[in-house]
Amino acid sequence: MTESRLxxxxxxxxxxxxxxxxxIRASFGVFQIPIAAExxxxxxxxxxxIAIQNLAWGIGQPIFGAxxxxxxxxxxxxxxxxxYALGLVLSAFATAPWQxxxxxxxxxxxxxxxxxxxxxxxxxxxxxxxxxxLALGIATAAGSAGQVFGAPLAEALLAQFPWQTVFLxxxxxxxxxxxxxxxxxxxxxxxxSASDESMGDVVARALRDPSFLLIFMGFxxxxxxxxxxxxxxxxxxxxxxxxxxxxxxxxxxxxxTQSALGAAAISLIxxxxxGGTIFAGWAGRRWSxxxxxxxxxxxxxxxxxxxxxxxxxxxxxxxxxxxxxxLWLATVPLTSGLVADLYGLRYMGTLYGVVFFxxxxxxxxxxxxxxxxxxxxGNYTLVWWVGVGVxxxxxxxxxxxxxxxxxxxxA
Numbered sequence: 001m002t003e004s005r006l007x008x009x010x011x012x013x014x015x016x017x018x019x020x021x022x023x024i025r026a027s028f029g030v031f032q033i034p035i036a037a038e039x040x041x042x043x044x045x046x047x048x049x050i051a052i053q054n055l056a057w058g059i060g061q062p063i064f065g066a067x068x069x070x071x072x073x074x075x076x077x078x079x080x081x082x083x084y085a086l087g088l089v090l091s092a093f094a095t096a097p098w099q100x101x102x103x104x105x106x107x108x109x110x111x112x113x114x115x116x117x118x119x120x121x122x123x124x125x126x127x128x129x130x131x132x133x134l135a136l137g138i139a140t141a142a143g144s145a146g147q148v149f150g151a152p153l154a155e156a157l158l159a160q161f162p163w164q165t166v167f168l169x170x171x172x173x174x175x176x177x178x179x180x181x182x183x184x185x186x187x188x189x190x191x192x193s194a195s196d197e198s199m200g201d202v203v204a205r206a207l208r209d210p211s212f213l214l215i216f217m218g219f220x221x222x223x224x225x226x227x228x229x230x231x232x233x234x235x236x237x238x239x240x241x242x243x244x245x246x247x248x249x250x251x252x253x254x255x256x257t258q259s260a261l262g263a264a265a266i267s268l269i270x271x272x273x274x275g276g277t278i279f280a281g282w283a284g285r286r287w288s289x290x291x292x293x294x295x296x297x298x299x300x301x302x303x304x305x306x307x308x309x310x311x312x313x314x315x316x317x318x319x320x321x322x323x324x325x326x327l328w329l330a331t332v333p334l335t336s337g338l339v340a341d342l343y344g345l346r347y348m349g350t351l352y353g354v355v356f357f358x359x360x361x362x363x364x365x366x367x368x369x370x371x372x373x374x375x376x377x378g379n380y381t382l383v384w385w386v387g388v389g390v391x392x393x394x395x396x397x398x399x400x401x402x403x404x405x406x407x408x409x410x411a
Contacts, residue, residue: 047371056108058360080113137281272325
């Protein structure tokens with residue numbers, strides 16, 4: 001049976017796992033400069049490792065969704081947490097770019113096993129029809145809550161320990177997330193009947209549906225923008241932003257350098273996104289999800305263009321972080337809810353995982369291009385404008401989506 005109440009143990013447990021997992025994931029941009037400085041690497045080297053992490057996350061998401069549907073959600077989450085921790089531990093001892101590249105595959109699969117694809121499917125099944133969109137928004141916002149403290153925590157730990165030790169600490173943190181597993185006792189999946197389609201048939205039918213393909217393409221820019229900003233924005237702020245004025249409010253809060261401002265910007269994005277994501281989940285209960293998605297992508301496009309066209313100052317960094325944060329993961333409850341509305345809950349984890357693969361293709365390109373074009377041009381301006389373009393594309397591509405269940409659509 002589904003939960004008639006909004007706040008349930010399943011929602012709380014899922015939120016805890018997402019919060020801790022995303023706190024670590026959101027901090028990788030803080031390690032860009034320390035790791036490159038220690039080994040004398042160009043910016044593209046560690047950027048490629050983070051890009052591979054994002055691609056592995058995308059590949060792993062439908063795999064873990066299928067594993068959860070075949071062997072159980074909690075077993076999939078345990079496997080994901082173990083891979084996450086192992087990847088971090090081994091990365092702490094990596095000294096060559098190719099080692100980081102390979103080990104970030106483990107981390108990416110670990111994020112897939114403890115991230116949205118598995119957790120949102122559990123939360124979605126446990127929620128009632130009336131509460132599902134808002135519950136998905138709250139669970140997604142928990143990932144932003146992790147982002148609020150993940151990057152500043154990494155920055156603070158790096159002031160006390162080498163980056164290798166911080167990786168080991170984070171490995172312990174993700175294992176602590178497993179203490180929330182007993183709360184994830186959601187409703188059992190309905191037993192399959194003779195008339196039920198297999199997972200392969202449902203996925204194949206979805207892949208032939210133009211609306212599914214439009215959602216798939218539209219999620220690409222979300223991954224590009226979010227992964228680029230997470231991985232490169234702290235370094236971009238450090239190098240391109242004007243100095244923090246002495247005696248300013250930021251200095252009074254302990255943010256005295258551009259590097260501290262870069263970490264704080266990631267935190268502020270996460271803070272603003274808590275409200276933005278919950279609002280998106282609430283709005284998804286009342287209005288068309290496809291039009292809400294198109295609006296979010298349009299507003300992101302405008303915000304990104306305005307930021308790069310204006311002088312980059314501490315004030316503009318804070319304003320952009322607040323605006324982008326309000327739109328940050330607001331696409332996730334709407335996209336996952338749209339998948340559930342169109343194709344049902346039974347294979348939601350797998351189908352959302354397929355859509356999420358597009359998100360992570362964009363993430364791979366955003367992170368890798370960020371490092372590559374930085375090494376070529378010496379700044380992030382060109383890759384930023386690419387993000388503006390793909391955001392405008394996503395705003396348009398959601399408009400033709402047909403918001404009717406697949407079984408109700410004409411053949």
